[in-house]
Amino acid sequence: MAACITKELSCPGCGAVNKSHMWIEIDASADPEQRERMLDETLFFWECPDCNYQAQMVYPCLYHDKERGLLICLSPSGRTQQVIEAEQRHPGLAGLKKRLVLSPAELKEKVMIFESGLNDVALEMVKLALQELTESKQQTRVDRTFFLTMSEELDYLGFSMFLRGEEKPVYQGVRLEVYEKSLRAAERVDFQESGFQLVDLALARTLLEQ
Ligand SMILES: [Zn+2]
Structure with missing residues (x-):
């Protein structure tokens, strides 16, 4: 199940406050579109609708690929409370690979490595x-x-x-x-x-x- 939250963000460029979607959980098979956006590097891309200010918006996100038994926690600040909570929600290990990554680029790379069948x-x-x-x-x-x-x-x-x-x-x-x-x-x-x-x-x- 995908979990998308909406937050009000104020633009660093013009100060306008707009609602923005943040995908905090992605299921690769249920959300092929979000998987695509993660791979083409637009998922964490943010653009102000008022002044077109662009930035990478990085936030914690849990990526789940059930078919490959893959669970990746993107946590820009490292092993934070959010990683501990993900651990508590997914305590099992049977056939699961759990990885921590620190940036969207690392998340993309991890997914590509596992989708290529590599160790x-x-x-x-x-x-x-x-x-x-x-x-x-x-x-x-x-x-x-x-x-x-x-x-x-x-x-x-x-x-x-x-x-x-x-x-x-x-x-x-x-x-x-x-x-x-x-x-x-x-x-x-x-x-x-x-x-x-x-x-x-x-x-x-x-x-x-x-
Ligand atoms: Zn703006």
Whole structure:
């Protein structure tokens, strides 16, 4: 069941107060439209009807994909009361993957990873390796890396990478065998499904160091 709430927001541009919809819960199969909007990055996009001021409006949202057994909690401020409450409402773990993400971009990436049938722990390991390689090759820092696409036909996993100080991403790819290798590594490390977990680069690093 989708849960949409309406709130009055005052525009930072012109001060006009308008009603705005906020999707605090999305069910992927019941709300295909909201899933689409999340994937095309318009769900958290806000535009003032009076002055057309535009902004990203980020708020906590629980994304549920029952078919894939996926429950993702978007919580911009991290492990807040809202995450604890989501945990209490969905205490079960049987066949469920629970993830915590901090931004709409991370939510989109997580959904794309699972919809591609990939293991996100292994994928974060690939991202970590790719990021380290890029940093040493280009002598720069990588701020963020996002999974973009997978093609079995082209033997390709694609990522977008934001280098420090650059607004536009660069695109990098690896062959699927790199992922397969990480998948085997992910199976050997001590990772267990529990509550809403932050499966990110930091976790991949910790698991690999162990
Ligand atoms: Zn306005």
